[in-house]
Amino acid sequence: MRTAKQILSQSILFAGLPEADIEALLAIAVEKPVTAGELIFSEGDPGDGFYVTIEGLIKIYKLSTEGKEQILHMFGPGEPFGEVPVFSGQAFPATAEGVKKGRVLFFPRRAFRDLIARNPSVAMNMLGLLSQRLRHFTVQVENLSLKEVPARLAGYFLLQAEEQNNPERITLNISKGHLASFLGTIPETLSRMLRKMSEQDLISVEGREIRLLDRQGLADLAEFGKMENE
Amino acid sequence: MRTAKQILSQSILFAGLPEADIEALLAIAVEKPVTAGELIFSEGDPGDGFYVTIEGLIKIYKLSTEGKEQILHMFGPGEPFGEVPVFSGQAFPATAEGVKKGRVLFFPRRAFRDLIARNPSVAMNMLGLLSQRLRHFTVQVENLSLKEVPARLAGYFLLQAEEQNNPERITLNISKGHLASFLGTIPETLSRMLRKMSEQDLISVEGREIRLLDRQGLADLAEFGKMENE
DNA sequence: TTGATTCCTTGATTTATGTCAAAATTCATT
DNA sequence: AATGAATTTTGACATAAATCAAGGAATCAA
Known part of the structure; x- marks a missing residue:
């Protein structure tokens, strides 16, 4: 079984961070087991923290007006979810539910913000990672069209x-x-x-x-x- | 002429930030005029700050082993450049030079990091923006293939x-x-x-x-x- | 070496989609 | 409403690329 630390240090948000920073992140994160069918958050809940999948599979969905479930995403190990609204201070716009048993890390918004204030180079590294990937994808999208x-x-x-x-x-x-x-x-x-x-x-x-x-x-x-x- | 403030508040990195945050960013930024042909930074220079184009056009290039110039990107108003190495604490991997006369904002790395530490929600907002765009492009790339x-x-x-x-x-x-x-x-x-x-x-x-x-x-x-x- | 996989290349044919040309529709401006 | 410009749709045709089928490399294990 891969540890949370291994997963994090290869994840989209945190890949390449120095080990000390990964440790600092782990220190504020809360590991939660998730079972198939378990609700993690619901549409409209306040975005008081985001998640990174460690093991298992999570689905994000909305309900249509007829009550039918519309799956928007599925997230596996290393993939973050809920971070967009949480970073922006919004409520969750959709519902997250376990599909395959596993576990997730929960990063409380408040603690995460404090971590950034204490240790801004974590944020700098994350910004660097995201900027780089963004540039990559921007060019890639141009290419593909x-x-x-x-x-x-x-x-x-x-x-x-x-x-x-x-x-x-x-x-x-x-x-x-x-x-x-x-x-x-x-x-x-x-x-x-x-x-x-x-x-x-x-x-x-x-x-x-x-x-x-x-x-x-x-x-x-x-x-x-x-x-x-x- | 559009002001630096207007450009920034519609830029990829800072779009949607509250006005107070834009002001804080402007307070640490240094505006520099750029003329056609002027070197902004050279390959190998330490990444001690990143830039946002306000007006004009900037090219990023490397020299091939035969000394030929290979243009990698062109950046116009609102587009940041040099931010990837700067966020990650690397040296500039290529050279930046003015193509069309204009001006750029320079954000010193140190001051920017301090700003984030003082005001982590700026970083949170940026992370939110980048994450959202990244997710968008990820799906888009999948679609286009x-x-x-x-x-x-x-x-x-x-x-x-x-x-x-x-x-x-x-x-x-x-x-x-x-x-x-x-x-x-x-x-x-x-x-x-x-x-x-x-x-x-x-x-x-x-x-x-x-x-x-x-x-x-x-x-x-x-x-x-x-x-x-x- | 041999055999077994997997990956890559080639050829013949079909199909999706691009090109060209023109008509129809929508939109903006008087 | 009327004019003109831009956008969208339609049709006939050409072509790039997918499919189908087969054969060659390369890689790996024994």
């Missing part, structure tokens, strides 16, 4: 080059199959596009190492979407 | 329903043309899909009002991607 696969792929390469801090070579950290699905396509198409881009000397591929041979060409491709024909 | 347009569209409707806090009806806040481009398609295709979805009683469309008639059907569509044939 590009109509054609070669353009999305070129955009992905440029984004990765930036994030890996190397403008000339990137290493795929996921399999080509996963990459295909991530780009909204399938392995066959990805494979063909990689070949085509290699033939045009935009890139060269050696396993998971991609060399970016023509950055300007890739940028044009990402912007205009069309590849010149062979 | 769905292969077919009807699935992406259904996903978009469900996301909007959640954000507009109304599970049964949404109001498009962008034109259908823009929506098409946002979903990575074109107005013609969007139009056809809306008709098809209406014919199947998944939705009904009255101008920019979309009524979600079959939420489960939409969820299935978003998940499995296929529409049943006419």
